Amino acid sequence: MLVYLTKRILYTIPIVLGVSLVCFLLVHLAPGDPLVSVLPPDASEDLKQQLLVIYGFDRPYWEQFLRWVGRALQGDLGYSIASGRSVTTEVLRAVGNTLILASVATVIGFFFGLLFGFVGGYFRDSWIDKTASALAVVGVSVPHYWLGMVLVIIFSSQLNWLPPTGAGPGASSDWQPDWAHIRHLILPAVTMSVIPMGIIARTIRALVADILSQDFVQALRAKGMGELGVFLHIVKNAAPTALAVMGLQLGYLLGGSILIETVFAWPGTGFLLNAAIFQRDLPLLQGTILVLALFFVLLNLIVDLVQSLLDPRIQRS
Amino acid sequence: MSAPIVKVSNLTVSFLGGPSPICAVNGVDLELEAGETYALLGESGSGKSVTLRALMRLNPEKKTRVEGSILVGGQDVMALSRTELQAFRGKTLSMVFQEPALALDPVYTLGQQIAEAVAIHEGVSQAEGRKRALELFERVRIPSPERRLDAYPHEMSGGMRQRAMIALALACKPQVLLADEPTTALDATVQIQILLLLRELQRELGLAIIFVTHDIGVAVEVADRVAVMYAGRIVETGSVRDLIRNPSHPYTIGLLRSRADGALQKGARLETIPGSPPDLANLPPGCPFAPRCRFAIDACQTTTPEPVTIRDGQIVRCLRVGELEAV
Numbered sequence A: 001m002l003v004y005l006t007k008r009i010l011y012t013i014p015i016v017l018g019v020s021l022v023c024f025l026l027v028h029l030a031p032g033d034p035l036v037s038v039l040p041p042d043a044s045e046d047l048k049q050q051l052l053v054i055y056g057f058d059r060p061y062w063e064q065f066l067r068w069v070g071r072a073l074q075g076d077l078g079y080s081i082a083s084g085r086s087v088t089t090e091v092l093r094a095v096g097n098t099l100i101l102a103s104v105a106t107v108i109g110f111f112f113g114l115l116f117g118f119v120g121g122y123f124r125d126s127w128i129d130k131t132a133s134a135l136a137v138v139g140v141s142v143p144h145y146w147l148g149m150v151l152v153i154i155f156s157s158q159l160n161w162l163p164p165t166g167a168g169p170g171a172s173s174d175w176q177p178d179w180a181h182i183r184h185l186i187l188p189a190v191t192m193s194v195i196p197m198g199i200i201a202r203t204i205r206a207l208v209a210d211i212l213s214q215d216f217v218q219a220l221r222a223k224g225m226g227e228l229g230v231f232l233h234i235v236k237n238a239a240p241t242a243l244a245v246m247g248l249q250l251g252y253l254l255g256g257s258i259l260i261e262t263v264f265a266w267p268g269t270g271f272l273l274n275a276a277i278f279q280r281d282l283p284l285l286q287g288t289i290l291v292l293a294l295f296f297v298l299l300n301l302i303v304d305l306v307q308s309l310l311d312p313r314i315q316r317s
Numbered sequence B: 001m002s003a004p005i006v007k008v009s010n011l012t013v014s015f016l017g018g019p020s021p022i023c024a025v026n027g028v029d030l031e032l033e034a035g036e037t038y039a040l041l042g043e044s045g046s047g048k049s050v051t052l053r054a055l056m057r058l059n060p061e062k063k064t065r066v067e068g069s070i071l072v073g074g075q076d077v078m079a080l081s082r083t084e085l086q087a088f089r090g091k092t093l094s095m096v097f098q099e100p101a102l103a104l105d106p107v108y109t110l111g112q113q114i115a116e117a118v119a120i121h122e123g124v125s126q127a128e129g130r131k132r133a134l135e136l137f138e139r140v141r142i143p144s145p146e147r148r149l150d151a152y153p154h155e156m157s158g159g160m161r162q163r164a165m166i167a168l169a170l171a172c173k174p175q176v177l178l179a180d181e182p183t184t185a186l187d188a189t190v191q192i193q194i195l196l197l198l199r200e201l202q203r204e205l206g207l208a209i210i211f212v213t214h215d216i217g218v219a220v221e222v223a224d225r226v227a228v229m230y231a232g233r234i235v236e237t238g239s240v241r242d243l244i245r246n247p248s249h250p251y252t253i254g255l256l257r258s259r260a261d262g263a264l265q266k267g268a269r270l271e272t273i274p275g276s277p278p279d280l281a282n283l284p285p286g287c288p289f290a291p292r293c294r295f296a297i298d299a300c301q302t303t304t305p306e307p308v309t310i311r312d313g314q315i316v317r318c319l320r321v322g323e324l325e326a327v
């Protein structure tokens, strides 16, 4: 087990390196002038050259890359071109906000997704299953920014129950666990939970149906096991796959949704990324993407490890 | 003679839900004494597994219609309540499946799976259940049983898995064991070992066994009596001896004759009679074997043959049984 663990962790090193290279290249190979957001249109060629040197954009790509990685290793992702603030600070604050939104959405989405999936798969073709499947289909097919706007129209404009945008009163972007802030969280979290709910419900339902058709379920009944016991066996059989799907969905959620965060003006990573792209803020863009990518790598690692704990069939040597 | 431990009368099982019902079992009668081994022989699709599942009420309840009566160990299986049924399964009547790799839960250790069965029926602790599992593993002669208790099904060979499956089926000392082609998925040499094991356990424990197979050699090896099944009916039943010496139903005759050397070897399948079995969703009137029968006469197309006892314990369903015997 220990060997597997070490090996699996060592494997992430080249992945992380590759990921950072891709981040770097993606941003630098895109067409456009990196200084466009800070320079007035009539800036002199001299000023432009000066700034290029200050930001290091005049160096060859490989050198820029090495410097960037070197500093990133020390937690320094440079300074935002647009705001002049430390990218690390900006990204970390956004990550915090996204995490809050994502974890609430995760709890809602996973809870209902698992419920619908397991119950629907177990009582296949019952009315429970049909309702759950219908909800799941809606969940994966309705565009979520549209759903977000509909919810805003209903619950904010019409009923006036919940605030439409922002993370807290007065455009604050620092979250606090009080009712004023929680109110802001409800609509975006619900909107965001719909997709993982749908995907998880559908995957688990198919999985449970598949497990139910296997001989061992009949064999469990043949030894006198009640339906509750059989159901628990099914859950345990479904757990590794369910976990993999959930891990992936968690990854997507943690990555933040540009659309949802934009619709609800939620100051998370998606919102930040959106801003960075439109302002061509290269250091900010690079830093945000890198942090998000590292998240995925870490998450995959955790899912793999937990999965290997749960599923005896995964080689542990 | 004591009351039979299993008595099935006029069992019919049909599956609804399709365009027309599939009549998988059509009036099966079956009687089994305690300690007796009964082989159910028939080609693929003849309804052997459905019959066994009916005994355990394992066919999907909603889309299955079951008629007739089933008595096992004095209990009316069809009338059992849900909880009675759970107490009955695995305790009075237990089952070994064809493919142990699929019939064992892949994410539980073998020890857990056996302990679970013991816990269900006897309410004992995990440790107690494990002790029982260890005894059973020794009994079915699994080498280094202590270690194997903690193995998962995929970590064992096919033969060992089937031994574990048998141990599981015997965990709560059932009176009757149903074995659905327990050796079909195994290598020839392993097959023999498993058959010997079953026979030995059967003698030691006084088990009654219904043994499903489509291998005559296996049937002869293990059984006291054999029932030959065709299209959901038992067309002939009798002691192994009578059936081999005096096969009386044209289907049985065909099965035995089709074997060129006449010897009963293992691994020989029942595939040598020309034609194929009838569509169970659309059974013809009369004798279901008629389209493939060398001896068929006009009456066979319209009259369903009734069981005829031709000698003590040998019963045949064929209109021409009297004439054919004379041949």
Ligand SMILES: Nc1ncnc2c1ncn2[C@@H]1O[C@H](COP(=O)(O)OP(=O)(O)OP(=O)(O)O)[C@@H](O)[C@H]1O
Binding pocket: B015, B022, B024, B042, B043, B044, B045, B046, B047, B048, B049, B050, B051, B060, B214, B280
């Ligand atoms: N749940 C079900 N729904 C519909 N039809 C079924 C169902 N179970 C079995 N059948 C049908 O009943 C018939 C008899 O099946 P059964 O499994 O008893 O055959 P068998 O004699 O055990 O054959 P084999 O040697 O291949 O195991 C088959 O035609 C099968 O398609």
Ligand code: SF4
Binding pocket: B249, B250, B251, B287, B288, B289, B290, B291, B293, B294, B295, B296, B297, B300, B305, B317, B318, B319, B320, B321
């Ligand atoms: S009843 Fe007729 S068709 Fe059927 S087995 Fe006998 S002779 Fe053949």
Ligand SMILES: [Mg+2]
Binding pocket: B048, B049, B050, B180
């Ligand atoms: Mg079968």
